[in-house]
């Protein structure tokens with residue numbers, strides 16, 4: 211095993227991540243990024259045709275994400291891999307303790323395996339989740355290529371990697387701790403001690419302290435989080451341009467960010483027509499770059515979906531096709547049956563009376579098509595398209 215990989219393994223054996231408590235009940239709420247139907251609907255504009263899918267959780271850590279994968283995909287066959295045996299042991303315990311397996315009809319297998327060697331697994335996967343891992347590989351390109359090769363045609367991959375712009379202060383503190391640790395670098399408990407002393411002693415208005423207090427202090431009360439942030443032996447941070455080079459290496463298609471609201475240029479300069487006009491012909495990559503240059507602070511990470519082509523997307527511009535399709539509610543919402551609810555992103559929204567009535571029909575289990583419902587209610591095809599865009603309903607063609 212490479213020295214870097216050994217060091218990463220040692221970190222996560224010392225401080226398994228995430229340090230979320232083990233509960234006696236399933237995790238609260240939902241996370242649509244781990245709900246295959248909801249994620250597929252976001253990416254493809256329609257409901258996937260099957261529920262019996264194969265999922266790989268690459269770098270599952272202590273299993274907080276894996277637990278949602280189990281909860282949201284009850285018929286899936288899931289393999290969760292990680293370098294750290296301590297993290298894997300906690301992940302197994304988490305699932306056993308919470309009772310989430312009681313209603314699970316698929317299979318779940320945990321394996322200690324570097325994700326660079328996933329080619330040793332027999333199967334290909336319809337959905338690969340790789341959150342917070344690739345940026346810790348000695349060669350992230352090898353990792354993303356290995357995962358891409360295990361993705362089935364038409365399959366989806368969800369990735370989360372760090373962004374350099376919003377982690378500037380973190381990088382400085384990482385380097386400062388390393389200098390002070392000297393020969394003790396690689397002793398993660400000592401690194402946490404040095405880092406905590408620095409934050410306690412730097413002037414109150416120091417930039418690193420201010421950022422830590424504003425943004426990270428709450429989660430960094432846990433040593434596991436503090437170590438993951440400030441004493442990591444291996445971290446590669448991206449910007450939009452290096453990110454898109456990285457994605458290109460995978461040979462996969464970029465589908466979109468899974469925090470789409472952050473990537474709307476309108477929120478930054480939408481009030482000025484001249485500026486918006488100038489931006490009109492930019493490529494998506496240029497547009498994203500412009501957004502992060504104008505608003506670097508929140509760009510601490512990138513989270514996005516990739517797909518293995520050909521990946522069929524439905525835009526529902528064909529009226530007849532739309533009328534013949536079968537709608538149902540997006541499973542990731544909270545508060546239905548009410549007009550005020552939480553959407554897939556867990557944002558509070560209020561829907562109109564007409565939307566509410568249409569959605570009641572969608573939820574009636576009568577096997578109605580969009581056309582059948584429109585024959586009975588006062589609603590237009592464009593309003594249906596708007597519900598699809600807002601991820602409130604999903605359609606089967």
Ligand SMILES: C[S@@+](CC[C@H](N)C(=O)[O-])C[C@H]1O[C@@H](n2cnc3c(N)ncnc32)[C@H](O)[C@@H]1O
Pocket residue numbers: 215218219222227228268269270271272273274275291292293294297323324325326340341342343346347438
């Ligand atoms: C920051 S944690 C993320 C855990 C989990 N994905 C989450 O988001 O909650 C990173 C995890 O990736 C694992 N990891 C790092 N390099 C790896 C590799 N080359 N192969 C497999 N797992 C790796 C670590 O052991 C650690 O548990």
